[in-house]
Amino acid sequence: EHRIPLTEQMLALLEVMKPISGHRDFVFPSDRDPKKPCNSQTANMALKRMGFAGRLVSHGLRSLASTTLNEQGFDPDLVEAALAHVDDNQVRSAYNRTDYLERRKPMMCWWS
Incomplete structure (x- = not known):
């Protein structure tokens, strides 16, 4: 489970998205089945339609x-948690189960 602290800006954006998504469970529902989320390539296809083909993909x-938040001096553990990355250190990941939700809030507000 990946939890994300929602900022005031994000909550406002979600309100804008409600009528666009048809008040469905997913902000970005699948075109084929609105009871399911869009697939992993939907963002890439949107970027291509906007003219970014060959220059930008969603993973970018x-x-x-990651680069911006680290350059701004945010704790790397918080940045990695925000990106839902798994710690490569197996011992550390076995013992450290936090998602740093409260500590990530100021970082997410800055990013918003």
Whole structure:
């Protein structure tokens, strides 16, 4: 389970999205079955339609977030948790089960 602290800006954006998504359970529902989320390639297809083909993919936005947040001096553990990355250190990941939700809030507000 990946939890995300929602900022005031994000909550406002979700309100804007409600009528667009048809008040469904998913902000970005599947075109074929609105009871399911869109698939992993939907964002890439949207970027292509916007003219970013060959220049940007959705995973690049995650890279941008990681780089920017680290450059701004945020705790690397918080950045990794925000990106839902799994710690490569098996011992540490076995013992450290936190998602740093409360500590991530200021970082997510800054990013918003």
